[in-house]
Amino acid sequence: MKSNTKITAIADWWMIFGFSILTALFLAGGFLGIYSMRRALIDIRPLINAVSQARIVQMDFEKQFQLWNTIMLEGDDFQAYRTNLYLFSYRTDRIQDLLFNLKISCSDLDGIPERIEALRDDHGRLTADFSRLTSNLAGTGFADRRKIILHARGRDNALLNSAESLVSEIEVLADARIDGISRYYFLIALVSLILITAVAALTGLYIARKLMRAHHTLDRMVRERTNDLAESNRALEEEIQEHERTEEMLRRAKNDAEEAGRRIALSEEKYRLLVEGTGDLVFSLDAEFRFITVNHALRKIFGFKPEEVVGTGLAELVWDESGGKQVSRDIIAEKLRTMSVSRGPTQFTVALKRRNFMEPRMVHMSLEYLERSEKNEILGKASPITDDSLVAFLVYDKQKYRINNSLTSADDISYRLTRNVVRYLPDSEVTVIRLALREVIINAIEHGNLNITYEEKTEAMARDAYFDFITQRKSDPRYEGRSVELEYAVTAEWLAYKVTDEGDGFDVAAVTGRSQEQANEDGVPHGRGILMTRSVFDEVRFNEKGNQVLLVKHYKKPGAP
Numbered sequence: 065m066k067s068n069t070k071i072t073a074i075a076d077w078w079m080i081f082g083f084s085i086l087t088a089l090f091l092a093g094g095f096l097g098i099y100s101m102r103r104a105l106i107d108i109r110p111l112i113n114a115v116s117q118a119r120i121v122q123m124d125f126e127k128q129f130q131l132w133n134t135i136m137l138e139g140d141d142f143q144a145y146r147t148n149l150y151l152f153s154y155r156t157d158r159i160q161d162l163l164f165n166l167k168i169s170c171s172d173l174d175g176i177p178e179r180i181e182a183l184r185d186d187h188g189r190l191t192a193d194f195s196r197l198t199s200n201l202a203g204t205g206f207a208d209r210r211k212i213i214l215h216a217r218g219r220d221n222a223l224l225n226s227a228e229s230l231v232s233e234i235e236v237l238a239d240a241r242i243d244g245i246s247r248y249y250f251l252i253a254l255v256s257l258i259l260i261t262a263v264a265a266l267t268g269l270y271i272a273r274k275l276m277r278a279h280h281t282l283d284r285m286v287r288e289r290t291n292d293l294a295e296s297n298r299a300l301e302e303e304i305q306e307h308e309r310t311e312e313m314l315r316r317a318k319n320d321a322e323e324a325g326r327r328i329a330l331s332e333e334k335y336r337l338l339v340e341g342t343g344d345l346v347f348s349l350d351a352e353f354r355f356i357t358v359n360h361a362l363r364k365i366f367g368f369k370p371e372e373v374v375g376t377g378l379a380e381l382v383w384d385e386s387g388g389k390q391v392s393r394d395i396i397a398e399k400l401r402t403m404s405v406s407r408g409p410t411q412f413t414v415a416l417k418r419r420n421f422m423e424p425r426m427v428h429m430s431l432e433y434l435e436r437s438e439k440n441e442i443l444g445k446a447s448p449i450t451d452d453s454l455v456a457f458l459v460y461d462k463q464k465y466r467i468n469n470s471l472t473s474a475d476d477i478s479y480r481l482t483r484n485v486v487r488y489l490p491d492s493e494v495t496v497i498r499l500a501l502r503e504v505i506i507n508a509i510e511h512g513n514l515n516i517t518y519e520e521k522t523e524a525m526a527r528d529a530y531f532d533f534i535t536q537r538k539s540d541p542r543y544e545g546r547s548v549e550l551e552y553a554v555t556a557e558w559l560a561y562k563v564t565d566e567g568d569g570f571d572v573a574a575v576t577g578r579s580q581e582q583a584n585e586d587g588v589p590h591g592r593g594i595l596m597t598r599s600v601f602d603e604v605r606f607n608e609k610g611n612q613v614l615l616v617k618h619y620k621k622p623g624a625p
Contacts, residue, residue: 100249
């Protein structure tokens with residue numbers, strides 16, 4: 065019996081060893097395949113970016129020379145001449161920068177950096193010559209327009225053809241390099257697969273041979289023992305002893321289970337102390353983002369009892385701004401809706417209400433779905449945002465951002481651009497400045513970049529489908545590439561923001577002439593952005609086109625202590 069057990073154990077050991085080896089080989093093959101794919105993507109991505117940059121340069125070339133032709137044909141209109149001349153100069157600088165970046169991206173392509181540098185020089189000379197011709201044309205009152213057009217004829221097309229030839233060559237070289245990289249990593253993966261398959265086959269044959277030998281030995285021993293009664297009696301006695309050992313194992317298993325139960329109870333107590341002892345708000349939500357549980361930090365930070373918010377929606381705790389608007393709540397609701405679709409974690413900064421109309425508390429909130437929850441439960445954590453200790457040393461700060469047409473980005477950037485203002489102003493004023501700045505940024509996205517009219521917004525909000533309307537408009541080819549540029553500066557005496565969109569602008573005099581009473585009489589929850597901004601900032605200045613606004617607030621007179 066002992067010999068049988070020993071042989072069976074050896075067979076089991078070889079089976080475990082074999083499966084372990086095969087599993088390790090397959091995992092190694094999988095990891096190697098994933099690594100090859102990842103390395104191929106990493107090596108190919110710069111080439112794809114280079115081709116994309118080259119196409120952007122080509123399009124900017126066409127746009128710049130279209131602007132020059134527009135100046136030649138419509139230069140009689142001084143306002144249009146000045147605007148187009150500014151755009152022409154802006155395109156010149158942009159193309160030079162793009163060509164410089166393209167040269168860096170194509171540094172590994174033979175001969176391409178030199179051609180890019182030559183094209184950059186040609187472009188600089190041609191645009192300088194066009195600028196001189198344009199200035200001469202303006203100086204003569206656009207009298208020699210035909211002569212200048214004849215003088216410049218064909219030069220822009222020659223440069224465009226040169227740019228197109230360069231882009232084509234970059235695409236050809238990039239395609240060739242991508243094919244080479246793909247073949248290289250495919251060959252690595254193929255060779256690795258062949259080697260792993262061969263090793264696995266040899267290992268399987270070796271283990272099978274060992275198992276067959278063990279099986280034959282066991283059969284021989286069983287046949288011998290079946291004819292030996294004495295051996296059978298001894299086997300029965302050993303079986304009785306095995307039962308006794310089994311009973312002992314069961315007693316030990318019972319003791320182990322009791323010990324495991326004590327450890328689980330201790331772990332639960334530690335978890336409870338961890339959740340209730342933290343200073344952060346820890347909670348769980350159901351699939352509709354309603355509170356299921358919440359720790360006692362809710363009462364300490366916000367003044368609410370946990371049982372008061374159970375069953376309440378998370379968005380209902382978001383602080384409502386003054387003026388009857390709920391922009392923050394709507395934006396947070398949209399973030400939650402997006403999370404429920406993507407099923408991925410999300411993080412954001414939000415102001416939550418406090419009891420008895422106290423000042424709201426800013427928190428950094430993170431949410432994620434529980435992987436093993438059958439009820440789609442969500443685990444959340446909200447950490448109060450504490451003051452930055454380095455703000456006390458702030459003397460001057462200046463930043464510049466460019467954001468896409470996302471209302472959630474407008475909400476996030478408004479927090480970022482006002483967090484250092486607490487160095488010079490109280491929290492209550494900073495909150496008002498943040499709301500006004502967010503309103504200006506949202507107006508730049510909605511009415512500037514996305515060209516949404518007052519009537520379209522009113523109608524979409526009446527149908528409670530405004531965020532869907534925004535999503536559709538952002539995917540429109542006419543507007544999807546637009547962005548909002550924000551410049552910000554803060555000193556010990558003043559605060560300034562400059563917000564620029566890529567829209568067509570608006571009639572500044574007509575819109576800024578509306579009074580607060582007129583806005584209230586309209587009976588709609590929007591349209592008060594400019595009025596609100598003027599009440600917060602000391603200076604609100606628009607450019608002539610109406611697509612840029614400068615906001616300035618003075619909180620300390622020059623020379624004052």
